[in-house]
Amino acid sequence: MSELVIENNSQVFVHFDVEMLDGTKADSTRAHGKPARLTMGDGSLSGAFEVAIKGMKKGEKRRFSLDANQAFGEANPDNIQHLDRGQFAADADLSEGTIMAFSTPDGNQVPGIIREVAGDSVTVDFNHPLAGQTVIFDLEVLDIIQRG
Missing domain, CATH: 2.40.10.330 (Thrombin, subunit H)
Structure with a gap:
């Protein structure tokens, strides 16, 4: 059996830190001790975020940045x-x-x-607190489950 990679129908458990360009930590699942569960293709994640993590394997780490339009949008x-x-x-x-x-x-x-x-x-x-900001994700894939 080949190793699972993140695909369009994957449910993914990750730890991540979100940083601002100045290095300020905006959020961290590690700090809360509770990984995030992401579902690829359900519309809850930006397309750019999905592209950035697609193909990752369990245990893999990746650091990437998204500008405001790719992350939380511009402030409205x-x-x-x-x-x-x-x-x-x-x-x-x-x-x-x-x-x-x-x-x-x-x-x-x-x-x-x-x-x-x-x-x-x-x-x-009522804008997202990170709207209008470029953010950096430091992400680690903990587990991948393929959905039918």
Whole structure:
């Protein structure tokens, strides 16, 4: 039996670190001690990310960068909302940079970053925190499962 490689229908378990160009770590599955499960071809990963890891084998490590359009997209000004201070709990931490969960009309939770508080107006950014950024992935393949 030949060694499995990541293909279009693979489910892949990986550890990865995400870094900014200045070396700042933005995320790490290693730090959390829990690998990520990725499913190739299900639409959750960017095409460029899938291309970057396709063909990798179990145990293989790869470091690669993706620009904003290939990773988390450009920041969308329509995703920045100005909300009334009264919509927040009295004890809510509205410090600039605070990330908090917001409920969507369909009941899902989405993260928003507090960008500014001016009087009764709270500016919340619903873009992905890494939108508009080139990011570097340091990835290690732990396991590959081919789906039927």
